[in-house]
Amino acid sequence: MASMGAGIAGSYLGYLLQRAFLGEAKGKIKLKSTHTLAARRMADEMQALRGPAMKLGQMLSLQTGFLPDEVLAELATLQMEAPGMHPSLVRVQVKQSLGREPEEIFKQFTPEPFAAASLGQVHHAVTREGQRVAVKIQYPGIRRAIKNDFSLFRTFSKPAQASGHLPKSAIDEIEKQIVAETDYLREADNIEFLADRLAPLSFVKVPRVFREYSSDKVLTMSLMTGRHLEDFLAQRPSQKLRNQLGAHLFELFHFQVFKIEALHADPHWGNYLFNDDAGISLVDFGCVKYLSPESAAYLRSVCLYPGSTGSADFRRLLETYYEQVGEKLLPGARRALIGFADNFYRKVYPPKPEKQQLFDFGDAIFLRDFLRESKNLFRTKGVITEFIFMGRAEMGLYQTLHRLKARVPTSQIVKKFL
Amino acid sequence: MTTKKKAASKRKPGRAATAKHSAGRRAQRKAEPKRKPRHIANRPVGRRAQNKAAIRKRIVTAALSLFQTKGFDATTTKAIARKAGIAEGTVFNYFRTKEDIALHFFEQEVDQAIASVRDNPRLRKAPLEEKLFALVHSQLEFLAPYERFIGAAFIHALKPASPLGIFSHRAQELRHRYVGFVQELMDESLPKHRLSPLTFLAPEVFWIYYLGALLYWLHDSSPGKQNTLAFLDRSLSIGVSVLKQGKL
Numbered sequence: 001m002a003s004m005g006a007g008i009a010g011s012y013l014g015y016l017l018q019r020a021f022l023g024e025a026k027g028k029i030k031l032k033s034t035h036t037l038a039a040r041r042m043a044d045e046m047q048a049l050r051g052p053a054m055k056l057g058q059m060l061s062l063q064t065g066f067l068p069d070e071v072l073a074e075l076a077t078l079q080m081e082a083p084g085m086h087p088s089l090v091r092v093q094v095k096q097s098l099g100r101e102p103e104e105i106f107k108q109f110t111p112e113p114f115a116a117a118s119l120g121q122v123h124h125a126v127t128r129e130g131q132r133v134a135v136k137i138q139y140p141g142i143r144r145a146i147k148n149d150f151s152l153f154r155t156f157s158k159p160a161q162a163s164g165h166l167p168k169s170a171i172d173e174i175e176k177q178i179v180a181e182t183d184y185l186r187e188a189d190n191i192e193f194l195a196d197r198l199a200p201l202s203f204v205k206v207p208r209v210f211r212e213y214s215s216d217k218v219l220t221m222s223l224m225t226g227r228h229l230e231d232f233l234a235q236r237p238s239q240k241l242r243n244q245l246g247a248h249l250f251e252l253f254h255f256q257v258f259k260i261e262a263l264h265a266d267p268h269w270g271n272y273l274f275n276d277d278a279g280i281s282l283v284d285f286g287c288v289k290y291l292s293p294e295s296a297a298y299l300r301s302v303c304l305y306p307g308s309t310g311s312a313d314f315r316r317l318l319e320t321y322y323e324q325v326g327e328k329l330l331p332g333a334r335r336a337l338i339g340f341a342d343n344f345y346r347k348v349y350p351p352k353p354e355k356q357q358l359f360d361f362g363d364a365i366f367l368r369d370f371l372r373e374s375k376n377l378f379r380t381k382g383v384i385t386e387f388i389f390m391g392r393a394e395m396g397l398y399q400t401l402h403r404l405k406a407r408v409p410t411s412q413i414v415k416k417f418l
Numbered sequence: 419m420t421t422k423k424k425a426a427s428k429r430k431p432g433r434a435a436t437a438k439h440s441a442g443r444r445a446q447r448k449a450e451p452k453r454k455p456r457h458i459a460n461r462p463v464g465r466r467a468q469n470k471a472a473i474r475k476r477i478v479t480a481a482l483s484l485f486q487t488k489g490f491d492a493t494t495t496k497a498i499a500r501k502a503g504i505a506e507g508t509v510f511n512y513f514r515t516k517e518d519i520a521l522h523f524f525e526q527e528v529d530q531a532i533a534s535v536r537d538n539p540r541l542r543k544a545p546l547e548e549k550l551f552a553l554v555h556s557q558l559e560f561l562a563p564y565e566r567f568i569g570a571a572f573i574h575a576l577k578p579a580s581p582l583g584i585f586s587h588r589a590q591e592l593r594h595r596y597v598g599f600v601q602e603l604m605d606e607s608l609p610k611h612r613l614s615p616l617t618f619l620a621p622e623v624f625w626i627y628y629l630g631a632l633l634y635w636l637h638d639s640s641p642g643k644q645n646t647l648a649f650l651d652r653s654l655s656i657g658v659s660v661l662k663q664g665k666l
Binding site: 083085086087088089092093096097111139140141142144145 | 544
């Protein structure tokens with residue numbers, strides 16, 4: 001009986017297919033006009049398969065190269081969406097979770113959502129104390145739906161697992177991270193953790209959690225200000241402002257990796273709000289990746305590596321790290337890593353930068369370099385599972401910087417944290 | 419079978435007692451107005467109606483708690499009377515059989531669900547799928563404290579000769595009321611000019627859908643029955659979308 005309903009309610013993938021069938025999915029990937037029709041169609045289809053399937057699909061296509069680079073980059077920034085909830089379902093969900101209906105809990109509650117969130121939707125509300133808040137509410141049963149999909153996926157991806165192209169550890173990592181996103185209490189912990197650690201960056205704003213109005217399926221946070229990337233760009237911001245914002249985004253990313261050793265790893269554009277004073281407000285913390293000390297140390301040691309990437313010392317750095325995390329560094333993967341460093345990182349992050357040397361993210365060549373080298377690394381099985389989400393976040397960062405056409409003093413910023 | 423026979427054999431003396439009892443009551447009722455002045459004559463009648471309703475409620479509550487803990491089949495009218503703190507004969511004044519009590523409960527379930535949708539100002543402008551969701555959810559919420567009994571009643575209802583049966587006379591009446599209301603909701607929301615065989619059949623089909631949803635709910639072991647919520651939401655949006663298109 002439990003499996004009888006699996007098709008209709010027990011599968012996240014099922015929801016997404018139904019969304020497409022019911023015409024609920026509205027947004028379209030914004031592709032450049034230079035794209036072929038086939039690529040566009042492919043992107044539309046991938047769009048219908050947001051969420052876990054999308055993340056897996058993205059990984060698979062990285063290896064097989066069946067998607068155009070630009071589409072791949074866009075995929076990194078898609079959101080895990082759930083079907084929309086009507087007010088009656090919202091009320092039931094809140095009452096079940098917090099014991100009372102939203103209208104009883106809040107002084108004001110808007111029954112219609114103002115935004116889609118990962119696996120749910122967000123509503124405006126005002127607390128009894130008069131504080132304006134955003135209430136994120138999860139779609140029912142989504143945790144089990146996702147788990148069902150993964151057990152199915154594990155079954156039919158056996159061949160890819162056996163060949164080592166899709167290691168079990170990678171599926172484990174993706175499942176763990178996505179299932180964690182369904183626990184809003186964990187997200188509340190993430191928010192408080194990052195609010196504390198990001199305090200030194202004055203340009204970043206993190207919401208405050210209202211624990212008394214939160215549960216594993218409802219998350220109440222203070223309302224953040226700012227505009228989404230699209231709206232921000234529509235205002236035609238000056239190059240100076242775009243450069244400032246780009247530098248801030250870049251600093252935020254590397255501060256997290258090198259200083260906090262944990263990062264806000266969901267690069268969906270809806271998760272960042274931009275302000276005219278070049279401030280950034282973060283809004284969705286479902287996907288926060290905590291790095292191991294070894295990985296953080298490794299990243300610090302290879303970033304802006306001053307010597308030659310062909311040197312025995314650099315090779316030793318790579319080998320030691322792979323050994324530490326229990327992986328074997330195959331010769332192909334080693335070559336791919338060195339290629340990555342030479343063809344991408346050394347260009348974007350020059351090890352010996354001139355004073356005020358800016359990198360221009362407006363030029364799309366760097367994105368292609370990044371994707372080509374990522375594919376190479378995947379093909380040679382050199383990807384450490386820990387970096388799956390960080391890689392996606394990194395791709396999201398570059399994609400956003402590219403959209404901003406920002407010029408950023410990359411190496412100078414990174415230097416501060418090494 | 420044996421329990422049924424037992425129940426039947428017990429019913430007979432019960433019924434006799436009822437007759438005697440009600441005769442006595444009737445005599446009382448006749449005597450009362452004489453004692454009271456005319457202008458407040460309807461007061462004691464109101465109170466009596468209130469008393470009656472209170473006793474009916476007591477019987478239903480007692481019966482449901484026994485159905486839930488002891489099981490529907492194992493519960494006797496005697497036990498119900500004891501639990502309600504009244505004479506067994508009094509029970510028969512209100513309900514002929516325990517199946518009648520169960521049916522009364524299901525009538526309440528449907529009536530309160532209909533009222534909760536009809537009287538909710540928030541739902542007035544809601545789309546059809548939301549109204550139907552609210553209807554079914556309100557029914558399930560009403561049944562929730564008696565889940566075990568509902569499971570047993572469901573099985574009972576599938577037996578062809580059962581008075582609880584989906585096609586029994588009283589259940590038919592209840593079904594008409596329910597289907598009628600669903601028809602009303604659909605008429606409110608669907609475009610009139612696009613009548614199709616689907617819209618014609620839909621209210622009746624909805625009744626069967628509800629039974630299916632009930633079965634899904636009974637088997638749903640997810641915390642807070644979250645899967646049922648998702649099931650209702652998804653299936654109703656698909657159903658209504660098909661209905662609006664007028665074709666499959």
